[in-house]
Amino acid sequence: MGVDNFLLMKTEMILTLIIFFLLSLKVFTDNKNHIALLNIANVLLCANFIFGFFSNGTGELFNGMFHTNATLALEKNILNLGTFIVSLQAFDWLKTHKHLLEFYILMLTTLLGMDFMISSGNFIMFYLGLELSTIPLAAMVNMDLEKRKSSEAAMKMILSSAFASCITLFGISMLYGTCGTLNFAEMTPHLNGTPLQLLAFIFVFVGFAFKLSAVPFHQWTADVYEGAPVPVTSYLSVISKGSIVFIFISVLFVLFRQFESMWYNMLYLTIVLTITIGNLFAIRQNNIKRFLAFSSIAQVGYILLGLSSGTWAGASSAIFFLIVYTFSNLGAFGVIALVSAHTGKEEMSDYKGFYTSNPVLCWVLTLSLFSLAGIPPTAGFFGKMFLVTAGAGKGNYVLVSIAVLNMVISLYYYLKVVKYMFMDKNEMPIVKLKGSNSLRLALAVCMIGVVVTGFASGLFENINTIIGK
């Protein structure tokens, strides 16, 4: 194994180095100076994001266990960017937290797991990556150690994830039984649609649907999102979901291409249920984190709509949407994290009269919500449009109509929050808040992303060319 081979795994190498560095900080220093530690972590994550753009090779390692190419490098960059923003947002919450280094170590471990999972060329590798990214997440959900809700959420998450893993693993074992191999490239010729294989595929699909919190496997989402600390929630809703979408693309489009007619129908049903139920439940929520949980469930439906096209153009619109979604969802969660860290308020009605005290934060939240709702001129409009266009390419206008009309329903609840903030009066509005510099940086990055990403068509065209290769 020469240096070139190491370079293929450079993202994972760098992450591992950062993890060990933070671990040694934990062990060898008294880590009293929280601000300095946080700044170190942020700088490292920023560097990690920047390194992601350089010397990205194409190739495979370990007998096809691990492979990488330009698309995967792009996907990892998106995850790195998201993690960096989450880390900036967590500043206000972590600066008084006892276990801030553990938080970073756990978070980066999950990121490492995701990177391995995306790059996997073999179900064993995939499963390792999946578990590596899931188990520390449960610990992260429990980071608010003194809160019962936090522990409850972690418990729910670990139990239901374990269950979902089992189902996936069962599916994988059946696939192994019928194909005699777990290597993606070697499996493809053996996949001929025998009933056992289809059953196995359904099990694997369910595992993915669970991780994506697609309906009807979404039950864990709202409770976990509500119980977890806000930065963890935003990490769960953006990064964790994004990584699953990325591997889902390769699994559906490459490995199970023969089953396209089948997974199209499964996706069809899942999309309709996910979008509709996600939206209808979002209307009923009073807690802003639960509300965003259900709204993110509905968003997953749109991503799946792009995938249902079965074309690489659809896949690239899904990736583009994930970038937009990262900016808009993290923008929204950034404001909520700030409010939650300083006042502990997480109910939607607490946001009444928010505009009178915090106009700038209010506009940030509004723009993020508009972007999630797909209203121009925000990037969300373009993201949704491309997904819907990709979905319509299949010619199934019933599906497209359901998705598009659901955008109107979703508009209702997004506008309801906007109404609370701008129009309703409140005797005790949230006090004037001043975020740390790093949080403000995070929000600025998100807002630039929300406004610019849509107009700068180069990004979407680049994704298309990279994926088209």
Place this chain on the structure above:
Amino acid sequence: MNNLSLLLLVPLLTAVAVLFCRNSSQVKGVSLFGSLAQLTLATFTMFSYMGERAAGNKAQMLFESRYSWYSNLGIEYYVGVDGISIAMIMLTAFVVVAGILVSWRIEKLTKEFFFLLLLLSVGAYGFFISLDLFTMFFFLELAVIPKFLLIGIWGSGRKEYSAMKLALMLMAGSALVLIGLLCLYFNTNVNGAHTFDLLKISQQHIPIEAQRFIFPLMFVGFGIFTALFPFHTWAPDGHSSAPTAASMFLAGISMKLGGYGCLRVATYLMPEAAHEYSWIIILLSTIAIIYGAFATLMQKDLKYINAYSSVSHCGFVLFGIGMLTKTAITGAVMQMVSHGLMTALFFGAIGMIYERTHTRMVEQLGGLLKTMPFIITVFVIAGLCSLGLPGFSGFVAEMTVFMGSWQREGMFNHVATVLACASIVVTAVYILRATGSSVMGPIRNPEFMTLKDASWNEKMASGLLIIGILAIGIAPFWLNNLISADTQAIMDNVSRGVALTLK
């Protein structure tokens, strides 16, 4: 950078500049300056357009400019205008200036208010000049959400309910448009690729089966913006809760987005379906005209009176489009411009009255002519224009629609035309009753004795709109010449399509 892109850039830059102002008088100054600049630019564009046409330029669209935007999906930034768009641009420019002038007394969150007004005007301009359907749709949606905030924050009455209803109904309309748009897109084929280019699509022959599916989606979608019966319910609530300038924008510009879309996108691109479904359009718009007129009779609030009468008047726009004769379509475009100016003036005058008397109820007003002659004169002029008095624009437009409708053969169409004509009588009743009892007679409330007449900004706003109304009313041939060639182009497409179906 050509004129048209400037037309987008000027309001956009003004809106951005507003954000950097320090106090409310700066905000107002900047917005007024910006809106006057866009009026000048629009006027300049109109004259250079007429110059080009006079010089014999026969191209369908002038001042075209196009840049590739999302090349892999065939999306372009592609703008260009014909006479119809020029008429709509002029309407927008007039209403924007007037709207900014009447908002002079806004004190609550001034910066945000003017920013949203200007953003709305960007959406409207963009919609009228776009020749790429994706870009057009972008601007259509851009013009919706500012209305939600304008009504919800600065409105009166049940403002939150109205704002939400308006936003959801209009967004539902644009969702229907979006579904139609996607279906249309995948039915085009230019050298193996799909296109959003309006002119290219107009030369394609969209299969009639697809047209039967797409046309209703598009027409109803855009129709919701024009308060098509039975989807008109957002209009009365929205108009009456909105602050004055927002009402003016809403009735004067936003409702015209729908009419323009019905004509330019639905009818122009899918002529066979438009012909097949024309009886439904005529039926619904006749109901809207008559229902709107009778519903107005029942109203006691001046803003509700104008809102319901807008439903009735906008019915004429769709009625003219549904009739599919050249004269009727010309009339429909004229009615859009005329109604835009007239209703903006009406809402402006109502706003001025409300600001002073703090009531809009007809029975509580009375004798106002004695205390504020200027405002009331404006109010009466708007009313007379609305009931279609010759000399004002309303008469010209409605007359043209009726003439054109009568040209369409068939008993059904004739009956519909007669019924629509008859609504004018009802219009006369409600207008004369509303103006009569609020303007004439003794002053019912002693507090009204001391009311002040219009200030300079209100005079300017009303003067501007009255100039527009009179210009169309006295010299209708001028507007007619501007749009005649383009309505002919639409009709050519319709007859070509209909001929193809008959084969």
